[in-house]
Amino acid sequence: MWKTVVVISMSGLLFAGAAAAADGAENTQAAADAATARTFNVRDYGAVGDDKTDNTEAFSACLKAVIEAGGGRVFIPHGIYRGRIVIPGTKAWITVEIVGESEPTPVWGTIGAFPMPNNGTIIKCVAESGPAVISAANVPEKLYMQFSGVNVSLRNLDVRTYDNPGIHGVDLGLAAQCKVENVFINTGVYNVQASKPAHGTSGLVTPACNNGALTILRNVLVTGYHTGILVNEHTDGDNITLGSNVNGLEFARAHHASRFGRVCAQRCTRCVTVTGRHGFCIDQLDIEIPGPGQTDDGNKWQAADFTIHDPKNLGFGDIDYWVVEGGVGAVEKFTRNGGEHIQARRIGSTPTPAPKETTEK
Numbered sequence: 001m002w003k004t005v006v007v008i009s010m011s012g013l014l015f016a017g018a019a020a021a022a023d024g025a026e027n028t029q030a031a032a033d034a035a036t037a038r039t040f041n042v043r044d045y046g047a048v049g050d051d052k053t054d055n056t057e058a059f060s061a062c063l064k065a066v067i068e069a070g071g072g073r074v075f076i077p078h079g080i081y082r083g084r085i086v087i088p089g090t091k092a093w094i095t096v097e098i099v100g101e102s103e104p105t106p107v108w109g110t111i112g113a114f115p116m117p118n119n120g121t122i123i124k125c126v127a128e129s130g131p132a133v134i135s136a137a138n139v140p141e142k143l144y145m146q147f148s149g150v151n152v153s154l155r156n157l158d159v160r161t162y163d164n165p166g167i168h169g170v171d172l173g174l175a176a177q178c179k180v181e182n183v184f185i186n187t188g189v190y191n192v193q194a195s196k197p198a199h200g201t202s203g204l205v206t207p208a209c210n211n212g213a214l215t216i217l218r219n220v221l222v223t224g225y226h227t228g229i230l231v232n233e234h235t236d237g238d239n240i241t242l243g244s245n246v247n248g249l250e251f252a253r254a255h256h257a258s259r260f261g262r263v264c265a266q267r268c269t270r271c272v273t274v275t276g277r278h279g280f281c282i283d284q285l286d287i288e289i290p291g292p293g294q295t296d297d298g299n300k301w302q303a304a305d306f307t308i309h310d311p312k313n314l315g316f317g318d319i320d321y322w323v324v325e326g327g328v329g330a331v332e333k334f335t336r337n338g339g340e341h342i343q344a345r346r347i348g349s350t351p352t353p354a355p356k357e358t359t360e361k
Contacts, residue, residue, distance in 0.1 A: 038072035040065055042081070049079015051124070056083035063087055066096055073097040076157075080122045084131055089138035089148035089174070098134070100156035104184040106221045108243035110266050110288050110326050114190045122158040124188075125167065132168035132205075133159050136175035143176060145210060151177040159185045164195045165225060169203040173232070176212030180204065180220055187224035191244035191267065196301040197226035203245070205230045209253055228268065231258055231280070242268055244302050251278040251315060262286065267302040274308075274315035274339070281318040284347070289333065291326030310339035317342040 040062050047058035059074075063085070066072045071094035078101045087096055100121025107116055125133040136152055143149030152175045159169045169185035172178045185203040187194060203222030206215045209232055217237035222228040228242035233254030238261030242248035248268040251258070253276025260281070265271035266288040289304040307321070321344060325331045332346065 038069060039075050040069075040072055041075045041077070043077060047076070047081060049077065049081045049121075051080035051082060051118075053081075054083045055081045056086075059083060059085045060088075063096070067094070071095045073099055075099055075101075076121045076123070077101050078119070078121055080118060080124055082124050082126075084125050084127075085123060085134045086131055087134075087136045087148070087150055087152060087175070089136070089140060089142045090150055091141040091143050093143070093149045093151070093176070095151040095153060097153040097155065098157065099153075100158070103156050103182045104158040106184055106241065107186075108191050108221060108223050108241060108266070110290065111192060111294055112190075113193060116160075116186065116188055116190060120158050121156060122160055124160040126162050128166045130167060132171035133161060135168070135171040136173070138174045142174075146174055146208070147176045147211060148174055149212075150175050151179075151212070151214065153179045153181075154183050155179075155181045157183050159183060160188050161186075163187050163189050163224065164197055164199070165201050166199045168201050168205055169222070169225065171202075171205040173205045173208045173230075175207045177214035178207055179214075179216040179218075181216075181218040183220050185220070185222045185225075189224065191223035192299060192302075194224040194244045194299065194302075197224070197246055200226050202227040202230040202250070204228070206232045206235050208232050209255060213256070227273070231278070233258065233278075235259075238262060240264070242266070242271075244268065244299070246270065246301075247273040247309070249273070249282075250275055251280055251317075252276040254278045257281070259283075264288075267299075269301060269303070269305045270307070270309040271304075272308050272310075272315075272317075272319070272342075274310035274312075274342075277314045277316075279316040283320060285319050285321040287321060287323045289323065289325050291328050294326045304333075304335065306335045306337045308336040308339040308342055308344065310342060311337050313338050313340045315339055315342050319344045320347050321345070322347045 045062040047055040203225040215235040221241040223243040227247040227250040228245040233256040235258040241264040244267045248265040248271045250273045257279035
């Protein structure tokens with residue numbers, strides 16, 4: 001009798017395990033089917049990645065379908081897609097993902113000359129004015145104040161304008177929230193050869209003050225703009241690289257503080273600029289300035305002006321930094337214009353309060 005009971009019990013366990021496995025498989029398949037149903041391939045809406053076709057209308061048609069579905073993923077296969085991506089405004093809280101097929105190749109440096117790659121998913125706009133290459137609008141509807149209800153997620157994209165750009169790369173100022181990951185925003189030239197930006201454009205504009213309290217940046221590279229990243233409130237960033245911009249990070253007015261982990265600022269005229277009252281910290285600001293003989297008439301603007309440019313003393317910050325001079329090595333060069341409320345400490349040194357002088361060297 002005891003053996004019989006055991007066999008029956010074991011059989012019951014086996015049956016229950018098999019049933020659970022079947023249910024798990026069905027749930028997994030259902031989740032996969034749901035994800036596929038919410039993925040919208042831009043090529044199904046007429047987009048062509050041939051570096052010639054204007055895909056703005058095709059992008060808009062795809063995004064219209066995503067919005068009507070209550071959110072979803074825009075998938076962009078490999079290719080060079082001319083045109084603009086404008087995410088329509090919505091009064092509903094929804095997520096719109098715009099995803100390339102694979103991670104872009106980060107191309108940037110402090111010396112040399114290299115051609116920019118044309119592989120991967122590249123969104124390219126050569127217009128001299130108007131919206132950014134990728135932007136969020138607040139029409140036809142908005143959620144509150146000036147903001148659309150959209151949470152924008154950008155991943156695995158190469159976003160490209162042209163040398164001395166007259167438009168932003170990515171402008172999410174009107175979005176409620178955003179997450180940007182594995183995105184390379186550039187001007188189509190190797191950053192060392194970039195012309196000095198004559199327009200006040202930014203590679204990336206984050207959601208503006210009073211947004212929906214979620215701005216996450218990971219593995220973002222910006223080269224060749226007047227401002228690399230215009231930082232608004234609620235911004236959390238890590239592994240950020242800024243190459244050959246006039247301003248690396250520009251902190252605008254914010255009620256809530258921002259945090260960055262590692263930020264590389266190479267050949268930026270000013271690593272950190274403050275234009276509005278903003279609290280922030282940078283765990284590691286890694287800087288490289290051009291060394292002797294590493295600039296010419298075309299790129300001498302990339303030589304350092306100020307590490308911190310905060311003439312009105314609007315910033316409240318903590319920065320741990322390290323400076324390298326090309327061809328020389330680690331140096332103790334750190335300059336500031338204002339920034340009396342910004343505490344800056346060279347890695348490995350004793351913390352010291354910000355000086356009251358206008359300029360420190």
